[in-house]
Amino acid sequence: xxxxxxxxxxxxxxxxxxxxxxxxxxxxxxxxxxxxxxxxxxxxxxxxxxxxxxxxxxxxxxxxxxxxxxxxxxxxxxxxxxxxxxxxxxxxxxxxxxxxxxxxxxxxxxxxxxxxxxxxxxxxxxxxxxxxxxxxxxxxxxxxxxxxxxxxxxxxxxxxxxxxxxxxxxxxxxxxxxxxxxxxxxxxxxxxxxxxxxxxxxxxxxxxxxxxxxxxxxxxxxxxxxxxxxxxxxxxxxxxxxxxxxxxxxxxxxxxxxxxxxxxxxxxxxxxxxxxxxxxxxxxxxxxxxxxxxxxxxxxxxxxxxxxxxxxxxxxxxxxxxxxxxxxxx
Amino acid sequence: xxxxxxxxxxxxxxxxxxxxxxxxxxxxxxxxxxxxxxxxxxxxxxxxxxxxxxxxxxxxxxxxxxxxxxxxxxxxxxxxxxxxxxxxxxxxxxxxxxxxxxxxxxxxxxxxxxxxxxxxxxxxxxxxxxxxxxxxxxxxxxxxxxxxxxxxxxxxxxxxxxxxxxxxxxxxxxxxxxxxxxxxxxxxxxxxxxxxxxxxxxxxxxxxxxxxxxxxxxxxxxxxxxxxxxxxxxxxxxxxxxxxxxxxxxxxxxxxxxxxxxxxxxxxxxxxxxxxxxxxxxxxxxxxxxxxxxxxxxxxxxxxxxxxxxxxxxxxxxxxxxxxxxxxxx
Numbered sequence: 001x002x003x004x005x006x007x008x009x010x011x012x013x014x015x016x017x018x019x020x021x022x023x024x025x026x027x028x029x030x031x032x033x034x035x036x037x038x039x040x041x042x043x044x045x046x047x048x049x050x051x052x053x054x055x056x057x058x059x060x061x062x063x064x065x066x067x068x069x070x071x072x073x074x075x076x077x078x079x080x081x082x083x084x085x086x087x088x089x090x091x092x093x094x095x096x097x098x099x100x101x102x103x104x105x106x107x108x109x110x111x112x113x114x115x116x117x118x119x120x121x122x123x124x125x126x127x128x129x130x131x132x133x134x135x136x137x138x139x140x141x142x143x144x145x146x147x148x149x150x151x152x153x154x155x156x157x158x159x160x161x162x163x164x165x166x167x168x169x170x171x172x173x174x175x176x177x178x179x180x181x182x183x184x185x186x187x188x189x190x191x192x193x194x195x196x197x198x199x200x201x202x203x204x205x206x207x208x209x210x211x212x213x214x215x216x217x218x219x220x221x222x223x224x225x226x227x228x229x230x231x232x233x234x235x236x237x238x239x240x241x242x243x244x245x246x247x248x249x250x251x252x253x254x255x256x257x258x259x260x261x262x263x264x265x266x267x268x269x270x271x272x273x274x275x276x277x278x279x280x281x282x283x284x285x286x287x288x289x290x291x292x293x294x295x296x297x298x299x300x301x302x303x304x305x306x307x308x309x310x311x312x313x314x315x316x317x318x319x320x321x322x323x324x325x326x327x328x329x330x
Numbered sequence: 331x332x333x334x335x336x337x338x339x340x341x342x343x344x345x346x347x348x349x350x351x352x353x354x355x356x357x358x359x360x361x362x363x364x365x366x367x368x369x370x371x372x373x374x375x376x377x378x379x380x381x382x383x384x385x386x387x388x389x390x391x392x393x394x395x396x397x398x399x400x401x402x403x404x405x406x407x408x409x410x411x412x413x414x415x416x417x418x419x420x421x422x423x424x425x426x427x428x429x430x431x432x433x434x435x436x437x438x439x440x441x442x443x444x445x446x447x448x449x450x451x452x453x454x455x456x457x458x459x460x461x462x463x464x465x466x467x468x469x470x471x472x473x474x475x476x477x478x479x480x481x482x483x484x485x486x487x488x489x490x491x492x493x494x495x496x497x498x499x500x501x502x503x504x505x506x507x508x509x510x511x512x513x514x515x516x517x518x519x520x521x522x523x524x525x526x527x528x529x530x531x532x533x534x535x536x537x538x539x540x541x542x543x544x545x546x547x548x549x550x551x552x553x554x555x556x557x558x559x560x561x562x563x564x565x566x567x568x569x570x571x572x573x574x575x576x577x578x579x580x581x582x583x584x585x586x587x588x589x590x591x592x593x594x595x596x597x598x599x600x601x602x603x604x605x606x607x608x609x610x611x612x613x614x615x616x617x618x619x620x621x622x623x624x625x626x627x628x629x630x631x632x633x634x635x636x637x638x639x640x641x642x643x644x645x646x647x648x649x650x651x652x653x654x655x656x657x658x659x660x
Contacts, residue, residue, distance in 0.1 A: 010658035018658070037383055038488055043421040043553050045386045046488045049379035053367055057374030058478060060432035060468040091373040102390035102432075102476040107658040136476075138390040139657035146432040146466075146476030148388060151374070158368055158376045223373050327469035328340035328348070328437040 010114070010139075011107040018114065018137055025118050026132045045133035047098065047150075053158065055151040057088035063143040065327060071186045074113045076201040077145075078120025083203045084225065085147035086128045087278040090207055091223035093159040093214030094151030098133040099125050101147055104140025128207040157214055164220040164239035164283040166302035171294040173209040174279030175199065176228045177271035181259055184270075188263075193255045203278040209293055213282045216291040221282040227275040229308045229315050235283065242304025245272075247311055249297050269319050272310065340444070340469075341437040348444065348467055355448050356462045375463035377428065377480075383488065385481040387418035393473040395657060401516045404443045406531040407475075408450025413533045414555065415477035416458045417608040420537055421553035423489040423544030424481030428463040429455050431477055434470025458537040487544055494550040494569035494613040496632035501624040503539040504609030505529065506558045507601035511589055514600075518593075523585045533608040539623055543612045546621040551612035557605040559638045559645050565613065572634025575602075577641055579627050599649050602640065 010018060038046040061067060061084070067077045086096045101121060105114065125132060133150065182200030191197060213221055220239055222231045229245075236243045252267050260267035283300055284290060301309070310318045340348060368376040391397060391414070397407045416426045431451060435444065455462060463480065512530030521527060543551055550569055552561045559575075566573045582597050590597035613630055614620060631639070640648045 013658065015657040037485070038422070038490060043387060043418040043491075043551075046422065046424075046483070047384045047386070049382065049384055052379065054377045054379055054384065055374045056377070056428075056430060056463050056478075056480070058430040058432045058464050058466050058476070060434055060466045060470075060474075060476065062434050062468045062470045062474075064471070065469045088373040092368070092376065094374070094376075098386075100386060100388040100478055102388045104390055104392050104474050105658070133386050134388050136388050136390045137657065138392045138474075139395045140390075140392045140472070140474055141394070142471045144390075144392075144434050144468075144470055144474045146388070146390065146474075148386075148430055148478040149374070150386070153376070155367070160368060161373075221373075327345040327467065328343065328435070 008111045009107065010105055010109050010111055013111045015137060018111070021115065022118055022135060022137070025115070025122065047133070049152070052152045053155045055089045055092045055094035055153060055158065056148065057085065058146060058148045059085040059088065061145040069143070072201045074116035075120035078117040079124040079202045081145045081147050082121045082124035082128070083205050084278055085149040086125070086130060086207065087205055087223040089149045089151030090210030091221050091280055092151070092153065093157060093210050093218065093221065094153040095211050096128045096130045096149060096151045096207060098131050098150040099147055100133050101135040101145070102138070103135070104138045104144035106141060106143070107139060109143065153211070153214070159214050159218045159221040159282070161220055161222055161235045161238040164235050164241050164300050165285070166241055166300050167286050168219055168283040168300040169286055169290065169296045170232065170243055170245065170281065170283055170298035170300060171290050171296050172228070172279050172281050173206060173213070173293045175253070175277045176224060176279050177256055177267065177274035177277070178253065179203060179276035180270045180274035181256055183276065184263060185259065193259055195255050196259060200276060203276065205278055206293055209280050212291040213280065213294065216284065217288045218282040218284055221280060224277065224279045224281055225275045227273045228281065229272045230275070232281055232308050233306065235281070236308060237306040240305055242301035242307050242309065243298060244301055244309040244312065245298035272315065272319060338441040339437065340435055340439050340441055343441045345467060348441070351445065352448055352465060352467070355445070355452065377463070379482070382482045383485045385419045385422045385424035385483060385488065386478065387415060388476060388478045389415040389418065391475040399473070402531045404446035405450035408447040409454040409532045411475045411477050412451045412454035412458070413535050414608055415479040416455070416460060416537065417535055417553040419479045419481030420540030421551050421610055422481070422483065423487060423540050423548065423551065424483040425541050426458045426460045426479060426481045426537060428461050428480040429477055430463050431465040431475070432468070433465070434468045434474035436471060436473070437469060439473065483541070483544070489544050489548045489551040489612070491550050491552055491565045491568040494565050494571050494630050495615070496571055496630050497616050498549055498613040498630040499616055499620065499626045500562065500573055500575065500611065500613055500628035500630060501620050501626050502558070502609055502611050503536060503543070503623045505583070505607045506554060506609050507586055507597065507604035507607070508583065509533060509606035510600045510604035511586055513606065514593060515589065523589055525585050526589060530606060533606065535608055536623055539610050542621040543610065543624065546614065547618045548612040548614055551610060554607065554609045554611055555605045557603045558611065559602045560605070562611055562638050563636065565611070566638060567636040570635055572631035572637050572639065573628060574631055574639040574642065575628035602645065602649060
């Protein structure tokens with residue numbers, strides 16, 4: 001889509017022109033699926049299956065709520081939308097295979113913005129081994145993006161939030177708190193430390209971590225999107241257990257320490273509440289060796305059901321807890 | 331969700347309250363899938379498969395573009411969003427099995443509106459034999475709805491837009507033009523004839539028509555959403571054929587005749603340009619008996635490639651053609 005004059009808007013391009021450009025860009029993808037029978041462009045896509053189970057999830061991203069076009073480039077927003085949605089199918093232990101994309105756009109949107117968004121979206125889908133299976137575009141008052149992610153796994157092997165057992169090890173794969181810190185940096189009108197801002201703009205995901213955890217006997221797993229503790233509470237509630245984290249085992253990156261000090265904040269509070277990194281949290285039987293990339297940060301308790309304790313103290317008592325981003329707060 | 335005080339808004343309910351209500355409503359669905367292994371509520375849903383092919387499609391519906399809350403009830407909007415998306419998987423010849431829903435909502439939206447929308451959405455999904463496999467909610471400046479529909483069919487049996495052969499019969503299943511007429515009635519500030527307005531508000535779909543057409547040897551098929559002629563042009567272009575319609579074979583409902591007369595319009599123009607009815611158009615070998623519900627309206631030509639002729643005259647010459655709803659017109 002680089003041939004657009006950079007001043008062209010969707011009003012110039014029209015819906016069919018936009019769809020044709022997006023389909024052409026999808027057709028250039030280098031990721032090929034042996035199971036893809038009919039690609040995007042007909043009424044629907046068709047994928048063959050062979051006795052495996054399908055894993056499906058949808059996420060919506062709204063301008064001003066999940067991203068701002070002055071904080072992130074179109075490429076970064078595209079990558080982040082793909083990553084956040086695909087993470088959900090990975091967190092079931094599945095191998096991601098495809099994504100469907102629906103975008104609502106104001107008529108004044110620059111068409112090169114859409115081209116760059118698609119480039120980032122497809123790049124990140126390819127990073128995860130996924131192809132774009134379909135899409136839709138619509139006029140809209142602000143930019144809204146909906147991503148459906150699809151994965152497969154051997155029947156009966158999905159890892160839910162419901163299987164954690166007392167005595168299990170709680171482990172995390174990926175960073176937590178970096179994106180939350182990056183968001184605070186941006187909210188103050190700053191652009192550095194760059195490593196934090198970048199973590200907010202595009203989460204860095206290990207897309208095979210979920211299936212690796214499943215193969216290594218994970219008893220429960222979740223994609224951290226609401227926040228490390230908030231999502232472990234989902235596991236605790238759904239599994240009927242308690243969870244205790246040991247902060248001595250949690251590595252605090254140097255940039256988090258220095259930025260928290262500059263902001264008068266506690267870096268551990270950012271780690272415990274941070275969600276936008278899309279790290280994976282899972283529980284494993286204590287006798288199992290943890291899969292590569294996972295680090296033990298706590299244990300599963302038989303009491304304190306539905307609760308998360310930090311070094312023996314209830315999270316809500318130990319930290320001044322904000323309830324996270326509230327979509328509908330007025 | 332009928333226990334909400336009718337004045338409650340999403341700002342009162344909060345995101346987690348809204349999600350809990352929606353998950354509870356989905357759990358009450360009477361449609362059960364033997365293949366559903368893990369239902370909505372975890373990171374992703376899981377469906378088993380057994381050697382069949384999957385069919386996937388996504389559509390986005392935006393307030394002010396696809397629907398208006400003063401023209402349609404929340405139940406009607408929910409039904410229409412489900413129907414329009416599921417129609418796409420039917421048009422491949424598939425049996426619909428599931429849907430995923432993402433909704434963007436302003437904080438001031440009444441929570442009973444969302445409850446009624448969900449009731450209509452689930453009702454129509456059930457009409458199609460589909461279960462709700464997952465969803466997401468987000469804050470948004472206006473109401474935006476994204477629906478991913480999923481279906482299955484025997485491997486290699488999908489009916490695309492590319493298989494029409496010269497000499498085939500062109501047939502339609504369902505009404506065309508009724509919804510377009512209903513939209514014009516609403517645009518004039520009127521509310522009757524009710525049968526037309528209702529056709530715009532909720533398309534009446536035969537969800538087994540697509541698989542019936544596939545079993546009866548359809549060579550190509552499409553869900554009519556852009557307009558009868560516009561969508562037949564897709565088949566003509568993609569199949570490398572021409573299509574001729576015989577207006578003597580097209581039944582014009584009495585309400586369409588009388589309303590067109592009152593508006594000084596040609597009812598056949600509404601039928602040929604109408605899209606929101608989501609009827610199915612398909613081509614069949616001339617020697618095959620048409621499946622139940624399909625009526626012959628034309629034939630496939632070996633010349634006039636990519637064109638649709640009306641009684642021997644190019645559509646664009648015979649009718650004053652509007653290019654349909656333009657999403658990004660400024």
